[in-house]
Amino acid sequence: MKKIIKFIIPFLLLLIAVYFLVFVEKRELVSPDYYNFFKKAGSILLIVSIAWSLMAILRAFKKVILSKFDTSKEDNLRQRKFLTQFNIMESIIYFLIVLIAIGASLMLFEEVRQLGISLFASAGVAGIIIGFAAQKLIATVLAGLQIAITQPIRIDDVVVIENEWGRIEEITLTYVVVKIWDQRRLVVPSTYFFEKPFQNWTRTSAEILGTVFLYTDYHVSFDALRKELTRLLESTPLWDKRVNVLQVTDAKEYGVEIRALVSAKDSPTAWDLRVFIREKMIEFIQKNYPESLPRTRVVFEQGEQKSTTDLLNKTKA
DSSP states (O other): OHHHHHHHHHHHHHHHHHIIIIIHHHTTOSOGGGHHHHHHHHHHHHHHHHHHHHHHHHHHHHHHHHTTOOTTSSSOHHHHHHHHHHHHHHHHHHHHHHHHHHHHHHTTSHHHHHHHHHHHHTHHHHHHHHHHHTHHHHHHHHHHHHHHHHOSSOTTOEEEETTEEEEEEEEOSSEEEEEETTSOEEEEETTHHHHSOOEETTSSOSOEEEEEEEEEOTTSOHHHHHHHHHHHHHTOTTOOSSOEEEEEEEEETTEEEEEEEEEESSHHHHHHHHHHHHHHHHHHHHHHOGGGSOOOOOOOOHHHHHHHHHHHHHHHO
């Protein structure tokens, strides 16, 4: 019903405009003193109906085009690229339609026309004043255009901004909406992506590597851990079968640091895979190598223990 109304309203406005412009004066329905008023009202309604119709047609065209692009599939880079460009270009076209409609409506009045001529005559000074006043707005709009052309981000890209992990949900000419993993929304100006560094995890591909760190005692068997990691990865559909590495990345006085490097098709899957591997590897160490869990040792040699006991006795005395 709402879709039908959106197309009916501009049609009704067009009929009213034609009635004011043609039939009011032709059939002498009102006093001649009001002819000018109805002509201007009809002209304004005609401009509004045309602008409204153009925006409705553009909106319907967008739905038809986007229905052919499935952004829910895994390899959707081409679809997201087109969707990003289309959304920004749609905002630009809407802005131009509204701007032209307002300008055309105002130019129907002689007073406004004379004002426009005087402003045009002093365009140099007025341009400088307007430029300083709208400097940030112009920079933001230009940044939105630059996003559409260079595309450092796209719709549904996985990004890390201000230490927040999320997906690009909406891109406009002036701002970008990021959907954070906990359902919050982070709104940042378009200029942010050209002034500050950020992470884009899906710039060219959604595939990503994930790391799992384990800390154990020196007695653990690394070959057994590698075999268990391989068994766990082969048992879960979360793994994309690209990377399976287990290495000792550090050794300190209290134990060793072990890093498992795994791969997944996208970042949400990589998170679930890392959690799965971490839990199962800890369970494996608990059951098979409980003596290799991290621990702190204090070792006293027999001579040191005796001297320490004598020192305690003397202190008590």
